[in-house]
Amino acid sequence: MIIDSPLNQWILDTYWLWPVLEIVHFFGLSLLLGGLIIIDLRLMGYFRSLNLETINNLVPLVMCGFSLNLVTGILFFIGDPMRYSVNIGFQIKMGLVILAGLNTLFYSWKIKPVLANSSVSSDTPISVKIVGLISLLAWTGVLVLGRLIPYVGTG
Amino acid sequence: MFVWLETTPIAQLVALSLWAYPALLSLHIIGLAIVVGIFSMRDLRLLGIAHGVEPTAFISLGKLAWIGFTINALSGILLFTSQATIFITSIPFLLKISFITVGMVLAVIIQARLSNLLVDDGYINSVDRTTRFLAAISMSLWIGAIIAGRLIAYF
Numbered sequence: 001m002i003i004d005s006p007l008n009q010w011i012l013d014t015y016w017l018w019p020v021l022e023i024v025h026f027f028g029l030s031l032l033l034g035g036l037i038i039i040d041l042r043l044m045g046y047f048r049s050l051n052l053e054t055i056n057n058l059v060p061l062v063m064c065g066f067s068l069n070l071v072t073g074i075l076f077f078i079g080d081p082m083r084y085s086v087n088i089g090f091q092i093k094m095g096l097v098i099l100a101g102l103n104t105l106f107y108s109w110k111i112k113p114v115l116a117n118s119s120v121s122s123d124t125p126i127s128v129k130i131v132g133l134i135s136l137l138a139w140t141g142v143l144v145l146g147r148l149i150p151y152v153g154t155g
Numbered sequence: 156m157f158v159w160l161e162t163t164p165i166a167q168l169v170a171l172s173l174w175a176y177p178a179l180l181s182l183h184i185i186g187l188a189i190v191v192g193i194f195s196m197r198d199l200r201l202l203g204i205a206h207g208v209e210p211t212a213f214i215s216l217g218k219l220a221w222i223g224f225t226i227n228a229l230s231g232i233l234l235f236t237s238q239a240t241i242f243i244t245s246i247p248f249l250l251k252i253s254f255i256t257v258g259m260v261l262a263v264i265i266q267a268r269l270s271n272l273l274v275d276d277g278y279i280n281s282v283d284r285t286t287r288f289l290a291a292i293s294m295s296l297w298i299g300a301i302i303a304g305r306l307i308a309y310f
């Protein structure tokens with residue numbers, strides 16, 4: 001269905017597109033991880049001099065990075081679906097992206113309202129620390145597995 | 156010298172071991188996310204994006220960026236040894252190293268200016284023109300480093 005579609009052909013035929021997509025994907029991950037490292041470490045109780053509320057202003061940059069990588073990622077997949085769909089590294093990476101997404105939803109629904117009542121420069125409850133840790137570990141896993149896609153086999 | 160470097164036991168390990176090269180690449184992308192991530196957040200904030208974040212928040216985060224830089228200097232040197240003679244003649248590689256060097260020098264200058272902001276200024280959210288200009292150069296250098304780094308594989 002994807003193979004031989006016009007988009008699939010265009011991605012394969014345009015010699016400069018793949019490196020450009022890779023470059024955008026790398027810049028996107030920098031925005032995504034850059035913001036999240038700061039927010040997650042603060043949620044875990046590090047860098048307490050940072051104001052919990054104001055660093056939330058980095059979230060739009062994180063979402064911008066995620067959007068860049070969603071779009072470029074989908075184009076990679078359309079360009080070479082048979083390579084990615086069967087790759088165990090890619091499959092686990094997607095699983096971790098979903099885990100990170102669910103963790104973020106949990107944070108928005110359950111944790112953020114609790115934090116709104118607490119002091120901005122104080123330590124965080126253990127539940128908040130765990131949410132931050134899961135986020136950092138999941139995204140680190142996403143980075144590593146993405147890098148390992150060329151080196152691992154089919155799943 | 157670079158021919159000799161490739162024959163050292165550590166270079167041989169990186170080049171021939173099944174896991175060493177992908178493991179180093181994994182470390183290298185984690186370091187990239189930390190360095191370019193933190194500096195992107197800082198530079199974009201100094202340029203006026205996410206202006207709810209205090210610029211001085213990035214003073215303490217500078218240490219974190221240096222941890223990322225150390226991870227990447229070490230993993231980068233090890234990756235370099237395995238194909239030293241190829242890397243040293245690669246234009247994108249030489250550009251990447253130049254961008255990173257200037258980017259780190261600028262980072263020291265920008266961090267110092269942020270510290271001065273904290274001491275001098277009652278109103279710490281104002282960013283002077285010179286600092287904004289340096290942030291624009293810095294952001295361009297890190298994007299340039301990503302572009303050049305990706306292109307090493309293509310040229």
